[in-house]
Amino acid sequence: MRGFSQSITYLRESPTRRIDAIRERLKRESRDIINLSAGQPGLPPPIEVRSLLAKQLVEENSMELYGYTPSQGILELREAVSEDLKRLGGINIDPGNIVIITGGQEGMFATFMTILNPGDEVILLDPTYFGYKPIIEYFGGRIKRLGLRMDDGFRIDIEKLKELVTNRTKALVIVSPDNPTGNIIDRDTAKAIADLARDENFWIISDEAYRTLIYEGEHTYMYRYAPDNVISINTFSKDPGIPGWRLGFIYGPSDAIPKLKLAAEEMTYCPPVIAQKFVSMYLRSEARMKHMRYIVEEYRSRRDAAIESLRNYLPEARFIVPRGSMFVFADLSNYISNSEKFAEVLLEKFGVTVIPGTYFSDIYKSAIRISFVVENADRIRLGIKRIHDAINEYGKSL
Amino acid sequence: MRGFSQSITYLRESPTRRIDAIRERLKRESRDIINLSAGQPGLPPPIEVRSLLAKQLVEENSMELYGYTPSQGILELREAVSEDLKRLGGINIDPGNIVIITGGQEGMFATFMTILNPGDEVILLDPTYFGYKPIIEYFGGRIKRLGLRMDDGFRIDIEKLKELVTNRTKALVIVSPDNPTGNIIDRDTAKAIADLARDENFWIISDEAYRTLIYEGEHTYMYRYAPDNVISINTFSKDPGIPGWRLGFIYGPSDAIPKLKLAAEEMTYCPPVIAQKFVSMYLRSEARMKHMRYIVEEYRSRRDAAIESLRNYLPEARFIVPRGSMFVFADLSNYISNSEKFAEVLLEKFGVTVIPGTYFSDIYKSAIRISFVVENADRIRLGIKRIHDAINEYGKSL
Numbered sequence: 001m002r003g004f005s006q007s008i009t010y011l012r013e014s015p016t017r018r019i020d021a022i023r024e025r026l027k028r029e030s031r032d033i034i035n036l037s038a039g040q041p042g043l044p045p046p047i048e049v050r051s052l053l054a055k056q057l058v059e060e061n062s063m064e065l066y067g068y069t070p071s072q073g074i075l076e077l078r079e080a081v082s083e084d085l086k087r088l089g090g091i092n093i094d095p096g097n098i099v100i101i102t103g104g105q106e107g108m109f110a111t112f113m114t115i116l117n118p119g120d121e122v123i124l125l126d127p128t129y130f131g132y133k134p135i136i137e138y139f140g141g142r143i144k145r146l147g148l149r150m151d152d153g154f155r156i157d158i159e160k161l162k163e164l165v166t167n168r169t170k171a172l173v174i175v176s177p178d179n180p181t182g183n184i185i186d187r188d189t190a191k192a193i194a195d196l197a198r199d200e201n202f203w204i205i206s207d208e209a210y211r212t213l214i215y216e217g218e219h220t221y222m223y224r225y226a227p228d229n230v231i232s233i234n235t236f237s238k239d240p241g242i243p244g245w246r247l248g249f250i251y252g253p254s255d256a257i258p259k260l261k262l263a264a265e266e267m268t269y270c271p272p273v274i275a276q277k278f279v280s281m282y283l284r285s286e287a288r289m290k291h292m293r294y295i296v297e298e299y300r301s302r303r304d305a306a307i308e309s310l311r312n313y314l315p316e317a318r319f320i321v322p323r324g325s326m327f328v329f330a331d332l333s334n335y336i337s338n339s340e341k342f343a344e345v346l347l348e349k350f351g352v353t354v355i356p357g358t359y360f361s362d363i364y365k366s367a368i369r370i371s372f373v374v375e376n377a378d379r380i381r382l383g384i385k386r387i388h389d390a391i392n393e394y395g396k397s398l
Numbered sequence: 399m400r401g402f403s404q405s406i407t408y409l410r411e412s413p414t415r416r417i418d419a420i421r422e423r424l425k426r427e428s429r430d431i432i433n434l435s436a437g438q439p440g441l442p443p444p445i446e447v448r449s450l451l452a453k454q455l456v457e458e459n460s461m462e463l464y465g466y467t468p469s470q471g472i473l474e475l476r477e478a479v480s481e482d483l484k485r486l487g488g489i490n491i492d493p494g495n496i497v498i499i500t501g502g503q504e505g506m507f508a509t510f511m512t513i514l515n516p517g518d519e520v521i522l523l524d525p526t527y528f529g530y531k532p533i534i535e536y537f538g539g540r541i542k543r544l545g546l547r548m549d550d551g552f553r554i555d556i557e558k559l560k561e562l563v564t565n566r567t568k569a570l571v572i573v574s575p576d577n578p579t580g581n582i583i584d585r586d587t588a589k590a591i592a593d594l595a596r597d598e599n600f601w602i603i604s605d606e607a608y609r610t611l612i613y614e615g616e617h618t619y620m621y622r623y624a625p626d627n628v629i630s631i632n633t634f635s636k637d638p639g640i641p642g643w644r645l646g647f648i649y650g651p652s653d654a655i656p657k658l659k660l661a662a663e664e665m666t667y668c669p670p671v672i673a674q675k676f677v678s679m680y681l682r683s684e685a686r687m688k689h690m691r692y693i694v695e696e697y698r699s700r701r702d703a704a705i706e707s708l709r710n711y712l713p714e715a716r717f718i719v720p721r722g723s724m725f726v727f728a729d730l731s732n733y734i735s736n737s738e739k740f741a742e743v744l745l746e747k748f749g750v751t752v753i754p755g756t757y758f759s760d761i762y763k764s765a766i767r768i769s770f771v772v773e774n775a776d777r778i779r780l781g782i783k784r785i786h787d788a789i790n791e792y793g794k795s796l
Contacts, residue, residue: 001518001625002599004657005537008512011660014667017469040466044459054452055688060440066440067642102500102644105667116403135664170399173500201400229400244465244671246644251554259402262409266533269412269503272670273642345544 010137015130015359019343034383035107035374037353039179039326042374043295044241045278046287053278069273071265073100077276080283081249086214091222093251097146099260102268103246104209104235108135109232110263114151114256115203116141120170125156127329127361129179129207134191139171142190146362150331153320154183160194171203176220177210180329180360180369181323185220194225209248210325212239215300217323230255231260236275238326239292240282247275253353299326305377306370306384313388326373329357333366335391336398343368345394350386408535412476413528413757417741432781433772435751437577440772441693443638443676444685451676467671469663470655471498471647475674479647486610487619491649497658498669501644502607502633506533508661509629512654513601514539518568523554525727525759527577527605539568547759548729551718552581556590563594569601574618575608578727578758578767580720583618592623604630607646608723610690611636611702613698615721626651629658634673636724637690638680643675645739697724703775704768704782711786718738727755731764733789734796741766743792748784 016037023033044050056065072078078095078237085093101107108131118120118140124132144164148154161172172193176185185193197204206222211234223230231252237243239277250260264271271332282288303321306328310317316334336342339356346352368387372380411451412436421431442448454463470476476493483491489661499505506529514520522530524543534541542562546552559570570591582796583591595602604620621628635641650659651770680686701719704726708715714732723724734740737754743752755765766785770778 001565002595002601003513003568004654005512005514007515008661009655011664013660014469014663017663020468021754029744038466039462044461044464047456050455054455055450057448057455058445061445063440063442063639063642065642066442066640068436070418071412071640079566102666102670106665114403114406115401117405120399138664167399178461197400203400210547210696242464244461244463244467244668246666246668246670256402259409260407262411263406265412265415265503266536267507267665268500268644270642270644272500272644272673274672275670377495 011134016355019347019353019355022190022347024161025316026347026351031351034352034379034386036225036370036383038371038374038379040243040374041238041241042299043241045242046282046291048287049240049278049285052281053274056277060350065274065277067273069276071270072122072261073271074276074280075096077280080280082374084283089219091221091223093223097254097257098253099250099264100271101250101258101264102271104237104248104381105131106231106264106267107130107233107235107248109330110260110267111205111250112136112139112141113231113263114259115170119168121168122164122170123161123164125173126363127357128173129175130359132173137340145362146386150318150320154178154181154191156185156189158189158196162196164284165200167201169200169202169221171205172197173207174222175207177324179210179325180326180327180355182325182329183320184214184217184323187220190220190222192308194222194229195264197226199231202229204229204230208232208240209235213296213299213326214309214324215296215303215322219324219388223251231256236279239295241295242275243280245272245275246280246316247271247279299373302372302377302380303328305380306316306372309381309384314386314391326371328370329360329364329367330370331357331364331367335395336397337366339366342390342398346387346390350390351382352386354387404767405536414753417745417751417753420745424488424745425501429749432750432777432784434768434781435753436772438641439636439639441639442695443640444680444689447638447676447680447683447780448545451672452681454675458461462534463546463672463675467668467674469668470659471496471669472674472678475678478678482681484630487617489619489621491621494647494756495652495655495660497648497655498674499646499648499662500666500669502631502635502646503529504662504665505631505633505646505648506530508658509603509631509648510534510537510539511661511770512657513568514700516793517566519564519566521559521562521569521570523759525578525755526571527573528757532561533574543760548718550715552576552579554583554587554591556587557593559591560594563598563600567598567600570595571605572620573605575611575722578610578753579718579723580723580725580727581718582612582615582721586683588620589623592620592627593745595624595627595772602628604628605629607633608636611694611697611724612722613694613701617722621649629654634677635770637693639678640673640695643670643673643676645669645677693781694725697771699724700770700775700778702731703778704770707779707782711782712789724769726768726770727762727765729755729762729765730789733793735764736796737764737766740788740796743796744788748788750784752785
């Protein structure tokens, strides 16, 4: 019978994709759109490394730059990643425990493909990145939500977490630095979660996509506290800034690695070789630390512009100052009630894209996620002024 | 409970991967290995287009070359693919019915993810490409095999096919030009299969990875005969020769496209932008027809070298002369019985890699698949001479 899978109905178009589509339409109408929605860096990868790759493209006539690679990724890159984790985080991850993946999205899909059986429970924080829900549901997982309080700095209350754990708990997802809040998990909380994961025998899926985008404090490597329970998902989309090239890496305990590798191999056979070569050169070049510092400085000043503008234009907005990642998660409940309707009006009438809080949360329905990495500081200010204007004109009705 | 998915156990390392691993080891021991196993072109993509991309890499400072693309792929590439299908095949596929994918492997995975429910039956030919079985089993499909006879030119017997069709038949997989046999499905058979698929209401999964590698005759576009029942899987790995860049495309009827797009989006978010830009330029450049003719001429002469050597060195080998794709599927049952053991001995003692017939077939257990695209004609001849030597020395015992 020609027809379709039942399970595929769990999948929905990513909400950012829907906003992208409207934005593209308005762009074709030559509208000036301020992009405060995308989780995509505005700064290109470093020119030094791009030039090296360009040279290889012209000169390389063997299949070295064009052919398949091992499905786990080339050894050179896995070694470079291992060194990078050692240098930045002081953790020792054997290259054999690293699987190069075709972007963080593949990492998420392969991870749940590897661990979930139907009926397994997965604990998600609220708010959290919207990409996890459809994948978990697709694989038959049941989601339990742990609500976090902004007043409390989105801190994880371990006692409340314990109440959610059952003998069906398969995993807890931690995104730190966080999307959408910019929060960084502190060491004590990380340790307490690690103890619980070991005692109760569940996985910690540690999404570290933003690990090098830290504005204050430092990144907490969950691996340090529960090496046998952590599967860490990482991407090169944000640093060096090649989201469209689709490359990232996972690391985890030795019993998980062959399975993660097989899952990724079945999905895409191997990660893109040209991106693997590029990032291998990047991580081992002088450009690596330089570029990382450069983007952190630049994004910090953009974050500061966003924070200052929010305080000026929207004094009753509630948010925490993000210490990492790319976003401010601003609760506008003193101004509006329906963030989805607001985001639509804001885009159609004021030419500013943001992501509604409902995509991340069942609690923060009047919040919006503001990205501060796509546009420069002036345009971020202008965008937040337009949010103010939109509230002034339509706030009461939304 | 920290632990793993039951379903993941259906996945096995690709057999070519296992051979790759042994080959890598022997290479490190500085052994000269003749590669007659890989389905990977030996000719790099055209330098004209590589130079254009290299220039963009140095000059492009916006995120145009580095950022995410629509998950269905950039419109420019979908339009170029549509034009290419029109030019080469005379078929009209709307760019809206094309989904750019992260390589043919993702196309296969996304397709069965989209159509299969547990218990659905899928008909595979025997022999056929070994990549389908694990994916179908992973999604809970049940495989029925239609044995093909080499004597009969691997023709599909429609009456025997009908006997396998039940009300649980979800799909039939056709690979043409074929991997491993190099056969091309003829028009009459294609029409008869199309009629059956419409009458019995099942999908035809048409794997057209090798559609531009035709040495005699022409490619049969299954779409022409059953447009509403065909999902066509295609790759840019073979032409223009960028297997490691992971890019391909699917096309299919309008009700399938949103689902295929969502499946691919959930797996990898979007296809690699740098590969999309590259192939957009390639398909619309003068290099396109020139490169295609060049690789066809080159691979034809290598095929002829393989055929001639087989006739010289192994006169009792049985095979059909491949009219397309990259392989000769040679039945060595007059010489050996166990192709897996033979392939191991051949590699370890004689330094030649081939793929055992058992990976493609329950019938042709004494066959081997010989790739003629990786090595040049002289080395293909040398490789086949070494196969002869291996048979002489070990044939009786294997």
